[in-house]
Amino acid sequence: MKEICAPAIALLHRLGDMACFLADGFRQTFRTRRLAGKVLRQVYVIGANSMFVILLIGLFTGLVLGLQAFYAMSMFGAQGMLGSLLALTLIREMAPVLTAVMITARAGSAMTAEIGVMRISDQIDALEVMDIHPIGYLVTPRLLASLITFPLLTSIFTVIGIFGGYLSSCVLLTLNEGRYFSGIESSVTMDDIQGCFLKAAVFAVIVILVCCYQGYNAHLRKDGKGAEAVGNATTSAVVMSCVLILVADYVLTSFLL
Amino acid sequence: MNKEAWDISIESLNGGYGSHLVLRDFSAVMPAGTITTILGESGCGKTTLLRLLLGLNRPQSGRILFGGRDVCAMSDRQFHKLRRRFGVLFQDGALLSSLTLAENVALPLVEHTRLPRKVLRDAALRTLELVGLDKFADFYPGELSGGMRKRAGLARAIVTEPPVLFCDEPTSGLDPITAAQMDQLLLDMKACYPHMTTVVVTHDLGSVEHIAEHVLVLKEGRSAFSGSKEELYAADDPYLRRFLDRKYEESRRMAAPPLDSSVREALSEWLDD
Ligand SMILES: Nc1ncnc2c1ncn2[C@@H]1O[C@H](COP(=O)(O)OP(=O)(O)OP(=O)(O)O)[C@@H](O)[C@H]1O
Ligand SMILES: [Mg+2]
Numbered sequence: 273m274k275e276i277c278a279p280a281i282a283l284l285h286r287l288g289d290m291a292c293f294l295a296d297g298f299r300q301t302f303r304t305r306r307l308a309g310k311v312l313r314q315v316y317v318i319g320a321n322s323m324f325v326i327l328l329i330g331l332f333t334g335l336v337l338g339l340q341a342f343y344a345m346s347m348f349g350a351q352g353m354l355g356s357l358l359a360l361t362l363i364r365e366m367a368p369v370l371t372a373v374m375i376t377a378r379a380g381s382a383m384t385a386e387i388g389v390m391r392i393s394d395q396i397d398a399l400e401v402m403d404i405h406p407i408g409y410l411v412t413p414r415l416l417a418s419l420i421t422f423p424l425l426t427s428i429f430t431v432i433g434i435f436g437g438y439l440s441s442c443v444l445l446t447l448n449e450g451r452y453f454s455g456i457e458s459s460v461t462m463d464d465i466q467g468c469f470l471k472a473a474v475f476a477v478i479v480i481l482v483c484c485y486q487g488y489n490a491h492l493r494k495d496g497k498g499a500e501a502v503g504n505a506t507t508s509a510v511v512m513s514c515v516l517i518l519v520a521d522y523v524l525t526s527f528l529l
Numbered sequence: 530m531n532k533e534a535w536d537i538s539i540e541s542l543n544g545g546y547g548s549h550l551v552l553r554d555f556s557a558v559m560p561a562g563t564i565t566t567i568l569g570e571s572g573c574g575k576t577t578l579l580r581l582l583l584g585l586n587r588p589q590s591g592r593i594l595f596g597g598r599d600v601c602a603m604s605d606r607q608f609h610k611l612r613r614r615f616g617v618l619f620q621d622g623a624l625l626s627s628l629t630l631a632e633n634v635a636l637p638l639v640e641h642t643r644l645p646r647k648v649l650r651d652a653a654l655r656t657l658e659l660v661g662l663d664k665f666a667d668f669y670p671g672e673l674s675g676g677m678r679k680r681a682g683l684a685r686a687i688v689t690e691p692p693v694l695f696c697d698e699p700t701s702g703l704d705p706i707t708a709a710q711m712d713q714l715l716l717d718m719k720a721c722y723p724h725m726t727t728v729v730v731t732h733d734l735g736s737v738e739h740i741a742e743h744v745l746v747l748k749e750g751r752s753a754f755s756g757s758k759e760e761l762y763a764a765d766d767p768y769l770r771r772f773l774d775r776k777y778e779e780s781r782r783m784a785a786p787p788l789d790s791s792v793r794e795a796l797s798e799w800l801d802d
Contacts, residue, residue, distance in 0.1 A: 402617075
């Protein structure tokens with residue numbers, strides 16, 4: 273009986289630990305000194321540094337969607353629907369999910385590695401003895417910065433994706449550009465955009481929570497010590513973030529629809 | 530700067546990392562307003578003792594008292610408030626690698642005061658000057674040597690003028706001149722703040738001679754000696770004598786080369802390749 277329960281209890285314990293970590297991250301918002309500067313720096317690190325990848329991925333996602341949808345719609349003579357199909361796909365699913373996954377790969381992994389190295393080289397202990405709350409110093413700025421950058425990057429992704437769809441279906445193929453944009457205008461509602469931002473914010477919290485938590489606890493890992501532990505922490509942070517993003521996406525979508 | 534004098538007493542402390550006990554039934558007193566040096570072989574648990582004192586590791590049993598107050602009976606919040614009075618130099622400096630030296634040294638002030646940037650930087654520069662690093666204020670820790678990192682760590686530890694200062698091997702990895710300067714810095718700090726309690730872990734018998742007022746010797750996680758410097762020099766315990774006379778242990782001498790003949794053959798094949 274004990275053997276069966278042990279993994280379940282361990283999982284429960286970890287989830288509880290993560291919840292406390294997250295709660296601490298938000299609580300320290302009110303206790304951290306000179307927070308604005310730190311948040312701004314993280315906005316730069318998370319946001320500006322991921323901008324180029326987001327532009328690239330957004331453009332190509334739009335291009336491919338436009339191409340595929342054009343031929344699929346042609347079969348039914350429903351090319352007029354292309355704009356709305358593309359915009360809704362981007363706003364509701366593609367933009368929030370792909371943006372979150374790309375930021376995980378670009379900034380999240382770096383975050384885990386940085387915090388993990390700080391952990392194994394006593395830097396976090398040093399913060400603690402200086403009475404600087406390590407979560408307030410390391411996690412809170414990232415959490416707040418991500419709540420700003422994820423929605424912004426998601427909107428940029430959407431806009432550039434719609435532009436990519438326009439390029440492939442109207443410029444490269446033969447769709448009338450008026451039909452493309454009027455399709456978008458007539459189908460996208462405020463609810464879609466709110467849902468998009470909600471998803472981006474939830475994914476932001478998930479990514480930062482998982483990536484910071486893995487780095488912060490790199491010294492407790494059983495599958496390695498020292499540099500290896502940081503490497504493993506980074507891998508599991510990326511994998512876990514991506515899985516959780518998709519799970520959360522399903523749950524959110526089922527509530528939003 | 531706090532005018533209270535803090536003595537540290539440790540009573541039958543058991544502690545280590547998880548279930549791995551390093552210190553066993555360890556008791557000691559570090560008198561207030563003195564420089565206590567902790568000596569001991571590499572791996573005997575000196576750093577672990579400091580970690581326990583700093584609350585970074587939890588003791589399994591025993592009591593730690595700062596100025597008569599038992600830290601194990603305190604709430605976390607009370608202990609954190611108490612710990613504000615500590616300055617700590619970690620064994621490898623533990624500077625934040627993403628900040629420059631000046632930012633590192635100013636960090637405790639930046640995070641806990643509302644002073645303007647200019648004042649903070651001046652304070653950091655003056656403290657860095659004490660350890661001879663003012664020219665490197667805008668370097669990152671990764672661009673410095675091990676000894677320089679250690680000195681910067683000491684600057685960060687003393688920037689708040691703490692009443693209790695812990696230094697883990699402040700002079701290891703330093704040349705004799707810089708080491709003597711670090712020792713003198715500790716003595717000067719002591720002269721400026723007569724109430725300051727300083728705990729210095731060291732392997733350097735020269736600096737024990739120079740700065741120690743009280744000496745603790747650890748052996749395999751237990752206390753092997755506690756007393757003044759003069760008492761230490763007069764001690765006739767064979768272990769202490771070996772320590773002081775830098776005598777090796779006969780049983781640990783190399784009787785024969787450690788390599789097997791098969792290993793040696795394989796190596797010479799590689800060398801002659
Ligand atoms: N993070 C850790 N996890 C588990 N055991 C550890 C850890 N760090 C140190 N130890 C163990 O604790 C014991 C004492 O180590 P400690 O670092 O306190 O030695 P030390 O006296 O400071 O040595 P040195 O003079 O070389 O710095 C060693 O046996 C070591 O194996
Ligand atoms: Mg040590």
